[in-house]
Amino acid sequence: MDLIDIFKTKNIGDSVKVEGWIRNHRKQKDFGFIDFYDGTSFKTLQVVYDKDNKNFVEIQKMLVGCAIEVNGTLVESQGNQEYELKADEITLIGTCDETYPIQPKRHTREFLRSVAHLRPRTRLFQAVFKIRNLASFAIHDYFQSHNYVYVHTPLFTTSDCEGENQMFKVTTLDLENIPKSEGKVDYKKDLFGRQTFITGTGQLHGEAYAMAFKKIYTFGPTFRTENSNTKTHANEFWMIEPEIAFCDLKGLMDIEEEMLKSVVSYVLENGHEEIEFLNSFVDNTLKEKLEKLVQADFVRITHHEAVDLLNSSDINWEFTPDYESDIAKEHEKYITEYYNAPVFITDWPKDIKAWYMKENSDGKTVAAVDLEVPGAGELMGGSQREEDYEILLARAKSKGVDVDSIDWFLDLRKFGTCYHSGFGMGFERLIIYLTGIENIRDVIPFPRTPGSCEY
């Protein structure tokens, strides 16, 4: 029986059988205690045995990390647990070599990254990856209960409208011996017959489905070639990209706010023990921060207003805020601290934003919105999309997009076009926010970063 179900349904006096691993083992001359876990519950169960156990000597040799089966009865606990397990039988299922690196002591996260296949067994990573799991499901649950259709957009693409240098190339050709034709790579011999990339977004395909189902979302792995070794960059990560027909920028902000609150609430409710642990050992402002977010009224200001706010402060900015430029990390921090709440910043200068965003009537800004969250920075980025065929075509051309390769995308503006909006949320950024963990390498099971694709 899973430990989590035992905690939910079993009481003192009940007989139970559990299978799992030894987290800690304290031995006395005539008895012993095993901290037992099976990974289904964040809580461990204390197993007690003594000389009445016929394999007492064997049990005492069981090391931390061993896999065991325990049969016994739940009895009143001497400690602060609800109960403990008095073992009738403890059977060794799998030994654990003495070199086992996960010992009951504090390991550095850097060290644990070097044993990425074993680190999920630590309390810290049990908490992190359980919360990752909870947040995944909370996202699906939110969108499903609001009539969205989950769409699996393709990763492979032969269109390089994102700029081929920002995408990974995929091929079945032998790189040691690339076939050439007239001095160029002969892609006719490649599996798809053309040069193929891994796309960095499902938005364009998502829009096609939003024009059929009204509300859709994607949730899948995403790739960036960025050669950047920072705490917040990984080359492989997961992303959520909802797209909603008949939705303007205001409607989009309503959705973003509702969705985020719903996910945070779900995690607080279902990951109570994990959050408590992280609050104690990683960031003691975590729980309060999350509880506050659920209650907060998100602020909505324009980029213009944000720049005015920044310029009205006494701070000597490293990057001087202005109406034509992006907002720097220092600015994000100031703004969220000023309002002490999540802040939507809308209506950004068009030259620093993507070609598919809808231009505002001022001719200078686009209907884009970034959500800045205290302690996390930019968590979501979205926009209303340009729905007019001619305007979108002109915008794409002016940005050097190969419009032939996206004729199908432009088609969406010919056949029943409508105002519509969408946003993207980097899933790892959300997990960093939900756990208080700072480094993206510690919220991805097996992270891929420049120079590092181990395991």
Added chain:
Amino acid sequence: MDLIDIFKTKNIGDSVKVEGWIRNHRKQKDFGFIDFYDGTSFKTLQVVYDKDNKNFVEIQKMLVGCAIEVNGTLVESQGNQEYELKADEITLIGTCDETYPIQPKRHTREFLRSVAHLRPRTRLFQAVFKIRNLASFAIHDYFQSHNYVYVHTPLFTTSDCEGENQMFKVTTLDLENIPKSEGKVDYKKDLFGRQTFITGTGQLHGEAYAMAFKKIYTFGPTFRTENSNTKTHANEFWMIEPEIAFCDLKGLMDIEEEMLKSVVSYVLENGHEEIEFLNSFVDNTLKEKLEKLVQADFVRITHHEAVDLLNSSDINWEFTPDYESDIAKEHEKYITEYYNAPVFITDWPKDIKAWYMKENSDGKTVAAVDLEVPGAGELMGGSQREEDYEILLARAKSKGVDVDSIDWFLDLRKFGTCYHSGFGMGFERLIIYLTGIENIRDVIPFPRTPGSCEY
């Protein structure tokens, strides 16, 4: 308001506002009917207007495919619908060009593949992709409610233990001008500093997490380089790979059976209208087949027994069944028809199965299981995994696996190893089964097959 919520909560006499598209438009001299849909409900809403509408002339010009907003009152329907919408106002949101290929008539699926960005607007593909969505959520829902942790295993790998010719290569190098060092590709200049592939399975990484959380599953895109243009092959598809610690082959079959029944039940309950439609227009045995599966007792036979069964029949097999060989499509069909139920075939000859499967005590077979389902063939494939370090190492070496690149995987057998099992289910195969659609190209939003990576 979403159409699905109107159908759920609104009654005759209620005022409503809807936004969506025109599926069909029948005009009379003094009035007209619009088949209105927004994609949130499979049902359409009939909108009625007449000369009292001040833009009557304009409305009559609205073509199939136009995006509109309708304000009106729900009134009793003349037809067999619960109600229809008497329009006070119909506003054009987006025009639709006359060349719109999705007209209210029957289109061939081949033609619809050539407009993959528009085909989700047809009734057929609304049904298929809604069921794909429902099945996705049903899978998450099943595993979440049974204490599994959803794990995002990486797609990029530098280990070629699957055989590099079966994996796509990924690179940031310029293929036109590959840097070389001593005559070989200089992968030091590639982003990860080594040759990198896209893995075809998350199983190995999944096992590492099963040894921490007991029960895990993956659900993500998967890639195969197979140059095979058949109805059942795609180069990019989605796969589910659960992995369960302290679970033997029998336990695995219990889980597979329970999970499949749970998913089919969910789809039948929540995709009622879509299933009815597919049953009427695609495969009139569909509904009965699915309802039967939920009630069925899945049969469990060994490969040996299956071969005996095949040989005891009068059929002149194209492939003669024998104890050492795989089972052909004709055999699968016979077996599921013979039992008239899903059949688990267990204990396969070890030479035709993977190196990580647990060898049975007979020395000839492994603890593998394939699930054969009437009308779908093999739907899941799984096995108990070899949990002994030395045996696994020897098996890997004997199959030519580069064991250095999977030392971390072998480690799992050193530190608290336990009997454990897992299976893989191709998600598209499930959708083919759930919809009665035969071609994998018609159950993937934008399919990627050899020579074809459009959109």
